Amino acid sequence: MSGKQYLKNQIPVLLINLFGMLTLALFLLASGNPFPTVLFLSGIWLVVFTAYVTVAFHMHKKRLGKLLAMAKQLEERYLIPEIMPVPDQANERVFYQMMKMAEKSMLEKIGEVQRERKEYKEYIEQWIHEVKTPITAMKLLCENSRENNRTPFTRDLLAELEHINQLTERALYYARSEHTEKDYSVREIKLSDVVHGAIADHKYLLRQSNMVITMDDMETNVYTDDKWVRFILSQLISNAVKYRTKHPALHFSTVKTNDKVVLSVTDNGIGIPQSDLPRIFEKGFTGENGRTGQNATGIGLYLCKRLCDKLGIGLTACPEDQGTTIALTFQMNDFVTGVQD
Numbered sequence: 529m530s531g532k533q534y535l536k537n538q539i540p541v542l543l544i545n546l547f548g549m550l551t552l553a554l555f556l557l558a559s560g561n562p563f564p565t566v567l568f569l570s571g572i573w574l575v576v577f578t579a580y581v582t583v584a585f586h587m588h589k590k591r592l593g594k595l596l597a598m599a600k601q602l603e604e605r606y607l608i609p610e611i612m613p614v615p616d617q618a619n620e621r622v623f624y625q626m627m628k629m630a631e632k633s634m635l636e637k638i639g640e641v642q643r644e645r646k647e648y649k650e651y652i653e654q655w656i657h658e659v660k661t662p663i664t665a666m667k668l669l670c671e672n673s674r675e676n677n678r679t680p681f682t683r684d685l686l687a688e689l690e691h692i693n694q695l696t697e698r699a700l701y702y703a704r705s706e707h708t709e710k711d712y713s714v715r716e717i718k719l720s721d722v723v724h725g726a727i728a729d730h731k732y733l734l735r736q737s738n739m740v741i742t743m744d745d746m747e748t749n750v751y752t753d754d755k756w757v758r759f760i761l762s763q764l765i766s767n768a769v770k771y772r773t774k775h776p777a778l779h780f781s782t783v784k785t786n787d788k789v790v791l792s793v794t795d796n797g798i799g800i801p802q803s804d805l806p807r808i809f810e811k812g813f814t815g816e817n818g819r820t821g822q823n824a825t826g827i828g829l830y831l832c833k834r835l836c837d838k839l840g841i842g843l844t845a846c847p848e849d850q851g852t853t854i855a856l857t858f859q860m861n862d863f864v865t866g867v868q869d
Contacts, residue, residue: 534585541581549573606634649703656700663693687732694729694766701759702831712753712839719791720746722754723780726761730769734778737769743780748789750858756835757856761793763828764854768795770824771817773850788842789858796851808845809833 535542549570556566599608609627667689670682720743727734727741734741768778772795779794800808804815809832814824829845836843842857 531585534588535581538581545573545577606631652703653700656696656703660693660696663689663696667693683732684736687736690730690732694762697759698763698827698831701756701835702827712756714751714753714839716749716751717754717757718746719748719750719782719789722758723761723791725754726758726765729758729762730765733769734765737772737776739769739772740775740777741780742777744782746780746782746791748782748784750789750860752839752841752858756839757841760832760835760841760856763832764793767828768793768797771795771797773797787860789860791856791858792853793856794848794851794853796848799850800845800847800852802847805845805847809843 552573553566553570556569557563595608595612598611599605602608602611609624609631612624615621615624667686670686670689723743723746765778768776775796777796779792781792781794783790783792798817801816804813804817807813808815809829810826811830812826813830814826817824833843835841836856840859842855842859844855844857846853846855
């Protein structure tokens, strides 16, 4: 609050004091008092009033500055009435009561939204679990019929069912991503087992796209949640299939140092433009390639990044001469390294 603004708010008080000072001066002059005496009394009035206004301004500014600092420190600033002192002045108490009413209304609205959000999330999770049953049943029917009569139709149908299953898995993991700590189990796992599992989840899509899979020897163990890492790899494999070239290939490799293990997934697809790299992990960002008929949602890599952050896994993307390399970095502390050695 500036001094100019404060004086503007005090205009009625200034006018009243000015009127009172002039009235007193005229009364004293009419009563026969000498002019120097009248001038002296008017000067005292002016000095006292100026001192009062100055002190009141600084005290008011200090109090408001303290309230503003308290509000900036709050994450939920609508809770400011809970920490601010009850004002002494009657007019300020009215605004204080209005803030308390607004706070109560906000808390009620937030509670209502949270309840609705929880119910919707529970419904989505239940629906996904239910819809996975007919997907699995149709997949089994197609696989059984394919053993007796292998046709391109059943192979294509299995690939599409696999795609649908991956989309439902993505929705389920997205719904659970806010509370990852409630649904993960960190233990020692073999990276090769997780990679083979993710490839098996996409075997029909990979076969349909004629994807060539190569993998280095990776007898490396890490401590993490195999289910979540498998899901992250599934998203990377799906992207490799979606943005493939005429002769698609996918390569898995690992590099181990004293304090970390890096799992790299390299494809020879259409790649990521340099201009898109800083934003590929943002929610809803589809980039240049996603706007060219690929039906991208901008959720896959965002979800991978979010889960990696929750699990303490580094996630980076590096464009190659042809294609892209996505690297997952697993940290190895001294205790884990000693156990493995």
